[in-house]
Amino acid sequence: MSENSTNFIKIPDREPPINSIGWLAWIRHNLFGSTTNTIITVLFFYFFYLYIPPFVDWAILNANISGSDRSVCDANKAGACWTFIKVRLDQLLFGLYFATNPEEIWRPIFVFALFGMLVVPLVIDSTPHKKWLLMILLTIYPVIFIAVVYGGVFGIPVSDTGQWGGLLLTFALAFVGIVLALPLGILLALGRRSEMPIVRALSITYIEFWRGTPLITILFMASVMLPLFFPSGVEFDKVVRAMIGITLFQSAYTAEAVRGGLQAIDKGQNEASMALGMGYWRRTMLIVLPQALKISIPSIVNTFIALFKDTSLVSIIGLLDLLKMSQNASRSLDWNGYDIEGYLFAGFVFWIFCFGMSSYSQKLEQKLDTDRRSE
Amino acid sequence: MTSTTAPKNSIDTDNAPIITIDKLNKWYGKFHVLKDIDLSVNKTEKIVICGPSGSGKSTLIRCINRLEVHQEGSIIVDGTELTDDVKHINEIRSDVGMVFQHFNLFPHLTVLENCTLAPIWVRKKSKIEADEIGMELLTKVRIPDQAHKYPGQLSGGQQQRVAIARALCMQPRVMLFDEPTSALDPEMIKEVLETMIELAESGMTMLVVTHEMGFANKVADRVIFMDEGQIVEQNDPGNFFNNPKSDRTKLFLSQILEH
Ligand SMILES: Nc1ncnc2c1ncn2[C@@H]1O[C@H](COP(=O)(O)OP(=O)(O)OP(=O)(O)O)[C@@H](O)[C@H]1O
Numbered sequence: 032m033s034e035n036s037t038n039f040i041k042i043p044d045r046e047p048p049i050n051s052i053g054w055l056a057w058i059r060h061n062l063f064g065s066t067t068n069t070i071i072t073v074l075f076f077y078f079f080y081l082y083i084p085p086f087v088d089w090a091i092l093n094a095n096i097s098g099s100d101r102s103v104c105d106a107n108k109a110g111a112c113w114t115f116i117k118v119r120l121d122q123l124l125f126g127l128y129f130a131t132n133p134e135e136i137w138r139p140i141f142v143f144a145l146f147g148m149l150v151v152p153l154v155i156d157s158t159p160h161k162k163w164l165l166m167i168l169l170t171i172y173p174v175i176f177i178a179v180v181y182g183g184v185f186g187i188p189v190s191d192t193g194q195w196g197g198l199l200l201t202f203a204l205a206f207v208g209i210v211l212a213l214p215l216g217i218l219l220a221l222g223r224r225s226e227m228p229i230v231r232a233l234s235i236t237y238i239e240f241w242r243g244t245p246l247i248t249i250l251f252m253a254s255v256m257l258p259l260f261f262p263s264g265v266e267f268d269k270v271v272r273a274m275i276g277i278t279l280f281q282s283a284y285t286a287e288a289v290r291g292g293l294q295a296i297d298k299g300q301n302e303a304s305m306a307l308g309m310g311y312w313r314r315t316m317l318i319v320l321p322q323a324l325k326i327s328i329p330s331i332v333n334t335f336i337a338l339f340k341d342t343s344l345v346s347i348i349g350l351l352d353l354l355k356m357s358q359n360a361s362r363s364l365d366w367n368g369y370d371i372e373g374y375l376f377a378g379f380v381f382w383i384f385c386f387g388m389s390s391y392s393q394k395l396e397q398k399l400d401t402d403r404r405s406e
Numbered sequence: 407m408t409s410t411t412a413p414k415n416s417i418d419t420d421n422a423p424i425i426t427i428d429k430l431n432k433w434y435g436k437f438h439v440l441k442d443i444d445l446s447v448n449k450t451e452k453i454v455i456c457g458p459s460g461s462g463k464s465t466l467i468r469c470i471n472r473l474e475v476h477q478e479g480s481i482i483v484d485g486t487e488l489t490d491d492v493k494h495i496n497e498i499r500s501d502v503g504m505v506f507q508h509f510n511l512f513p514h515l516t517v518l519e520n521c522t523l524a525p526i527w528v529r530k531k532s533k534i535e536a537d538e539i540g541m542e543l544l545t546k547v548r549i550p551d552q553a554h555k556y557p558g559q560l561s562g563g564q565q566q567r568v569a570i571a572r573a574l575c576m577q578p579r580v581m582l583f584d585e586p587t588s589a590l591d592p593e594m595i596k597e598v599l600e601t602m603i604e605l606a607e608s609g610m611t612m613l614v615v616t617h618e619m620g621f622a623n624k625v626a627d628r629v630i631f632m633d634e635g636q637i638v639e640q641n642d643p644g645n646f647f648n649n650p651k652s653d654r655t656k657l658f659l660s661q662i663l664e665h
């Protein structure tokens with residue numbers, strides 16, 4: 032294609048200039064670029080030097096892990112007592128029922144392993160059929176969880192939910208809360224924007240009621256008041272009560288997160304799909320929700336993370352979640368005095384789950400970011 | 407007309423108007439946007455609607471597929487009167503294509519998916535068949551090579567042509583355009599207008615709100631001038647541009663043709 036104009040000469044494309052001259056220049060520019068920057072850098076390394084080496088000494092280099100009672104730890108007070116965690120691991124992870132029935136311990140191990148097998152491929156880019164995996168995780172997995180952990184089918188003995196505890200309980204509460212609250216929250220968010228005044232009013236009332244009530248109060252209410260609504264004699268499982276309370280509470284937060292996404296959708300999207308003859312549910316499911324959920328992923332996951340941590344409040348109604356279990360174990364006669372190790376362990380496990388959710392949401396966000404122009 | 411549904415082909419008698427608007431009145435709250443609009447559109451007719459900003463042009467064509475609800479008068483599209491009946495509304499909407507000023511493509515779907523979504527879910531076509539129609543129409547608007555990109559990766563002019571293809575995939579009987587080129591750069595206006603001219607030549611019934619007077623001159627059977635919610639004047643393009651009847655039209659034309 033020859034350009035006929037005489038005064039237009041195309042300048043050939045060039046590579047962009049390379050403006051990083053090795054790591055030394057990077058450090059000078061980024062860490063010591065200005066006075067403030069230099070002060071921050073120096074302070075940071077000073078505090079790092081002050082606190083990190085002693086912690087590493089205590090937590091790793093001098094730590095105790097051998098043996099099966101406190102004598103090892105008592106002999107070496109300069110190091111952390113991971114022996115405690117090792118000995119009580121079953122109890123911390125799976126609760127008292129499974130810790131005291133070693134022949135049943137395959138049950139929680141199985142459901143956690145299955146969870147890992149479903150979740151890991153979800154994070155790997157090249158996995159095919161991710162949608163189906165996710166569907167299995169959200170629908171079939173909970174059923175398997177109940178069948179295996181609770182038992183009562185296929186000859187698996189029933190486990191007493193009152194003795195569920197540790198990570199297993201934390202996980203069960205959070206998982207149920209998340210899986211049930213998501214669809215409920217989406218419906219509530221849609222209801223809040225409905226053109227039908229009654230639907231709208233009901234949704235608003237629901238959301239504002241649960242959002243304005245602290246989870247602790249809800250857990251108390253669920254444990255004390257829920258039985259009042261049912262004829263006496265109907266024994267309501269404590270764990271189920273907590274699950275109901277958590278779900279009601281969580282759905283209000285999820286709804287608000289989803290609403291944020293719905294509000295961000297241009298009304299032209301709805302009009303264009305209306306003009307194509309699509310009804311309310313088709314517009315919602317095919318056009319509005321896919322875009323709105325994508326936008327609200329970060330805030331939805333935020334509510335999930337908050338919930339995961341908030342489940343530790345169930346200790347208030349006498350359930351032994353991961354945190355409470357760690358505390359109890361470190362106050363037992365055998366291990367009295369090693370609460371720091373207990374709390375660190377609980378904190379670390381909480382962190383793994385929350386960090387996992389956070390990373391997954393960031394990944395999802397990037398992957399779904401399709402309406403940005405390609406580079 | 408009786409309520410017994412006439413067989414579909416009876417509507418195909420050539421001189422029956424496809425849109426009949428009778429004494430249409432609409433208010434936004436207390437604001438009277440449309441006043442006593444009478445308009446009938448015959449099959450294959452091309453109508454251009456112009457008028458100053460706020461005169462109710464968008465409102466009028468949005469009433470035709472009930473994106474806006476009117477309070478008085480009647481609108482009959484393809485033999486069906488527009489009422490609150492949801493099923494009728496969706497049927498009419500699927501027969502009336504609409505192209506918006508800001509394209510309103512679905513950003514989370516590819517260009518081809520934008521085109522096939524409604525045929526699959528509303529017309530219940532198979533994916534294969536819908537893909538075929540989609541590619542055919544993308545070819546017609548000359549962007550088959552962009553089929554698997556996302557709307558955000560296309561230029562404005564390309565996006566608007568996708569929007570036209572998307573509407574055409576439903577095989578509509580009428581196409582409504584609401585200022586389809588006014589969000590575009592001059593270079594892109596041309597490619598969209600060309601697409602619309604080809605569509606007009608293929609015999610589509612079209613109602614176009616636009617200030618592109620060249621386009622009006624070339625394809626319109628009738629030009630309608632609106633002001634303050636009323637139809638001030640309508641005429642064939644020759645007479646409309648060369649000897650407008652009302653002073654209001656003259657003033658408008660002098661303003662619009664100045665630059
Ligand atoms: N949803 C609404 N609520 C209240 N008033 C509205 C609404 N939509 C439009 N209007 C008003 O109705 C009048 C007609 O609007 P309309 O959009 O039909 O004008 P238009 O002729 O298409 O103008 P433009 O050339 O600017 O697009 C305007 O005065 C506008 O402010």
Ligand SMILES: [Mg+2]
Pocket residue numbers: 463464465584585
């Ligand atoms: Mg307008």
